[in-house]
Amino acid sequence: MTGPLRHSALADRGGLERRHPRIFRPPPGPRVATVALIVGAVGLAICAMWWLEFSFDRIGSGLVQLGYFLQLMVPPSHGGKLSHYLGALAETLAIAFLGTLLAAVLALPAGVLAAKNVVANRILHFFIRRSLDTVRGVDTLIWALIFVSAVGLGPFAGMLAIAAADFGAFGKLFSEAIENSDRKPIEGVVASGGGELHAVRFGVLPQVFPVMLSQVLYYIESNTRSATIIGIVGAGGIGLHLAEEIRTLEWDRVAFLVLMILVTVAVIDFISARLRFAIIGRRVAAPA
Amino acid sequence: MMRAYAQAVSARRARVMLGAAILLVLIAMSARTSEVDLAVFFARIGSVGDYFDRLLRLDNGQRVWTDLGEWFWGLGRWSRLLFDTLLIAYLGTFLGAIGGFCLCFVAAENLTKSRGLRFAARRFLEACRTVPEIVFALIFVVAFGLGALPGVLAIMIHTVGAMGKLFAEVVENIDMNPVEGATAAGASWTQTVRFAALPQVLPNFASYALLRFEINVRGAAVMGFVGAGGIGQDLVESIRKFHYADVSAILLIIIATVMVIDLLTERLRHRLIGAAR
Numbered sequence: 004m005t006g007p008l009r010h011s012a013l014a015d016r017g018g019l020e021r022r023h024p025r026i027f028r029p030p031p032g033p034r035v036a037t038v039a040l041i042v043g044a045v046g047l048a049i050c051a052m053w054w055l056e057f058s059f060d061r062i063g064s065g066l067v068q069l070g071y072f073l074q075l076m077v078p079p080s081h082g083g084k085l086s087h088y089l090g091a092l093a094e095t096l097a098i099a100f101l102g103t104l105l106a107a108v109l110a111l112p113a114g115v116l117a118a119k120n121v122v123a124n125r126i127l128h129f130f131i132r133r134s135l136d137t138v139r140g141v142d143t144l145i146w147a148l149i150f151v152s153a154v155g156l157g158p159f160a161g162m163l164a165i166a167a168a169d170f171g172a173f174g175k176l177f178s179e180a181i182e183n184s185d186r187k188p189i190e191g192v193v194a195s196g197g198g199e200l201h202a203v204r205f206g207v208l209p210q211v212f213p214v215m216l217s218q219v220l221y222y223i224e225s226n227t228r229s230a231t232i233i234g235i236v237g238a239g240g241i242g243l244h245l246a247e248e249i250r251t252l253e254w255d256r257v258a259f260l261v262l263m264i265l266v267t268v269a270v271i272d273f274i275s276a277r278l279r280f281a282i283i284g285r286r287v288a289a290p291a
Numbered sequence: 292m293m294r295a296y297a298q299a300v301s302a303r304r305a306r307v308m309l310g311a312a313i314l315l316v317l318i319a320m321s322a323r324t325s326e327v328d329l330a331v332f333f334a335r336i337g338s339v340g341d342y343f344d345r346l347l348r349l350d351n352g353q354r355v356w357t358d359l360g361e362w363f364w365g366l367g368r369w370s371r372l373l374f375d376t377l378l379i380a381y382l383g384t385f386l387g388a389i390g391g392f393c394l395c396f397v398a399a400e401n402l403t404k405s406r407g408l409r410f411a412a413r414r415f416l417e418a419c420r421t422v423p424e425i426v427f428a429l430i431f432v433v434a435f436g437l438g439a440l441p442g443v444l445a446i447m448i449h450t451v452g453a454m455g456k457l458f459a460e461v462v463e464n465i466d467m468n469p470v471e472g473a474t475a476a477g478a479s480w481t482q483t484v485r486f487a488a489l490p491q492v493l494p495n496f497a498s499y500a501l502l503r504f505e506i507n508v509r510g511a512a513v514m515g516f517v518g519a520g521g522i523g524q525d526l527v528e529s530i531r532k533f534h535y536a537d538v539s540a541i542l543l544i545i546i547a548t549v550m551v552i553d554l555l556t557e558r559l560r561h562r563l564i565g566a567a568r
Contacts, residue, residue, distance in 0.1 A: 009477040048385045051378040055439035055520070065435035072434060090324075097321035104318065140549045141542065144425065144513040148530050149538075153342035154335045158325035163339065232423045236516060236527075239325065246517075249429045257430070265421055 072254050079258035088244060088260065092267060095240035098158050098233070099226040102165025107219045110170050114177025120184075132175070139171030147233040158239030165226050165233070176218050177211075184210045217279045224275040231264045346539040355536050363540050369525065373548060375439060376521035380511040382443045384504040387450025391416075392496065394451065395458030396484050401470070402462060412455075420452025424510055428519040439520030446507050446514070457499050458492070465491045498563045501556040508552050512545050 012019065020027045081088060117131040147164035154160050189206035197205065234242025241260065248256040322328055347355050355362045363369075397403050398412040424445045431441030469487035478486065515523020522545060529537035 008475050012476060044385065048382055051382045055375065055378055055382070055443070057440055057443075061435060061440060065431070065440070068434040069431075072430070093324045097325040100317065100321045101325060101327065136550070137546055140509070140546045142509050142513050144516060145526065145542070145545075148516070148527060149342070150339070152530050152533070153339050159327050159331065159335060162325060162327060228421075228423060232425050235425060235429065245426065246429060249433060252433070261422060261426065268421060 075254035076258035078255065079262055080255040081259050082253065082256050084244075084256070088241065088263060091234070091241040091244050092263060094158050095230045095234070095242075096227060096267070096271075098161040098165060098238075098240055099223055099230040102162040102230070103169060103219060103223045103226050105162065105166040106169035106173050106222075107215070109166065110173030110177055113170070113174040115181060117174055117178035118181035119178075120182055132178075135171045135174040137171070138167065139175065141168065143168040143229045144233060144236060147238040148236045151237045156237045156239075161230060161233045161238035161240055164238055165230060168229070169222055169226065172222070173218070177215055180211045180214045180218075181207065213282050216282050220275045220279050220282070224271050227268055227271045231268075345535045347535075349536045355539060362536055365525075365537065365540070369522065369541060369544055372515075372522040372525055373544060376511045376514075376523075377508065377548075377552075379439050379442045379446065379514060379521050380504060380507040383446025383511065384450055384500060384507050386443070387447040388454055388496075388500045388503070390447065390451035391454030391458050394455040395462055396488065398455060398459040399462035401465070401467060402480075402484065402488060413459075416452045416455040416459075418452070419448050420456065422449075424449040425513065425517060428514055429517045432518045437518045437520075442511060442514035442519030442521060445519060446510055449510070450503055450507065454499060454503055458496055461492050461495045461499075462488060494563050498560045501560050501563070505549075505552055505556045508549055512549075 113131065113135065117128065117135060119128060143164055146167045147161060150160035150163040150167070154163065184207055188210065189202045192202045192206045230240050230242075231245075232242045234240040234244070235246040237243065241264065245257065245260045245264075248260060349355055349358060349361055394412050394416060397408055398416060400409065403409050403412075427448050428441055428445035431444050435441045435444070465488055469491070470483055473483045473487040511521050511523075512526075513523045515521045515525070516527045518524070522541060526538065526541045526545075528534075529541065
């Protein structure tokens with residue numbers, strides 16, 4: 004692809020260099036900084052590999068093993084346990100659904116309290132927000148382990164884990180939704196003689212409710228993913244089967260389970276995207 | 292007009308009632324499948340409170356904060372494990388970012404004209420990010436043996452998928468004029484990427500990589516649950532062996548680390564994005 008532009012540019016190279024010295028000879032400062040950054044990042048990575056005792060032997064033999072496993076994965080098969088798997092999948096969905104709902108119900112008062120325009124006290128606001136952040140900082144899997152040892156193995160622990168992990172996120176999102184609500188409808192309700200309760204019911208709720216509902220739907224969707232793995236630590240659902248089949252090296256069943264999970268997640272994604280679209284009437288960016 | 296209003300309101304009421312009814316049915320069905328009913332719920336919810344109370348007591352029954360030395364007795368060991376965790380997160384992010392970086396230009400609509408190639412790249416990225424990383428870790432632990440290596444690889448694969456997609460979206464939103472200029476001047480595909488696309492996207496890429504690092508620190512903290520290295524190993528052991536004070540100590544350390552990392556990366560990201568504008 005050599006256009007005429009290239010020829011004329013090359014012919015006039017000397018002139019171009021004279022007229023635009025900064026492009027041909029950029030100041031060395033930023034370039035040195037970039038190179039230093041790259042060298043630093045790569046150096047740190049190499050140190051980390053040394054510290055964590057990576058060895059080519061292990062990587063090589065592991066890859067060979069992995070290739071062998073992959074061969075065993077085709078064709079995926081359920082090995083006669085399809086009804087077990089489907090039951091576990093239903094349990095997973097139930098955990099995700101109930102856990103998210105529980106979190107939403109519990110987070111509603113927390114979200115109201117954490118909203119700047121409801122509780123004006125700055126110290127209280129700071130305190131509530133930080134505790135919500137703390138809850139959010141703990142991974143679902145950690146919560147699952149904790150609840151398994153608190154209430155015993157099974158889906159109940161899983162539900163509580165999902166609820167605990169989402170409580171922080173919902174509290175934050177709800178409070179933001181309330182903070183972003185428009186003041187005018189509230190003033191309108193108050194001006195036409197409504198009480199404080201009326202203001203909340205007719206002024207705030209209609210604005211905030213669809214946003215919250217769509218966030219809850221989004222979290223049900225993302226919790227379907229989380230709920231598939233909490234079984235690994237014994238908190239119910241399909242993860243239990245997955246961990247077991249991996250430990251007993253039944254690779255065709257592992258492949259089947261993974262495919263099952265992927266299809267379920269895709270279906271739930273599709274349904275919830277549709278529902279969210281219907282509720283809000285426009286695409287909402289998924290909360291990060 | 293009143294009639295029309297009443298009709299509109301009753302139609303909406305009916306819809307809300309229908310929604311509520313569906314919700315109730317779904318709740319009942321889920322409660323059945325997951326064997327949770329209200330009686331069980333209230334019978335067992337008390338033990339949660341008990342458990343959290345015990346988390347904050349030392350072995351001798353005292354509150355944990357009465358003897359910090361006893362509470363954080365394993366600080367040396369835990370900080371080493373935490374350091375491992377951070378390195379696992381870093382390596383996973385670093386390698387994953389490189390992978391995502393290489394693939395994102397192939398997956399971007401405006402730079403790769405071949406449909407087949409683009410489709411393959413996109414499906415690959417999707418597969419990498421939809422399978423949860425802990426599942427990868429479980430499989431890799433069997434293949435590579437216990438240790439940090441499977442953890443790094445699991446995080447790396449997930450990062451490739453997540454970052455490849457985000458990067459590709461950034462690339463698709465670039466200003467196409469420099470690309471056209473480079474193509475017109477006879478640049479090859481790699482030259483076009485290097486001189487026309489890269490300068491536009493680099494600050495965004497760096498910012499996403501930092502955000503991913505933040506997420507991966509959380510991910511790396513649980514890798515130890517399945518034997519893939521880091522602080523998770525000790526956490527899972529102390530939870531299983533009912534060493535309550537250790538559990539709360541390790542949890543606090545993890546939370547504090549995650550918060551510090553969040554703050555640091557947020558600062559850095561604001562500076563990066565600020566520098567780009």
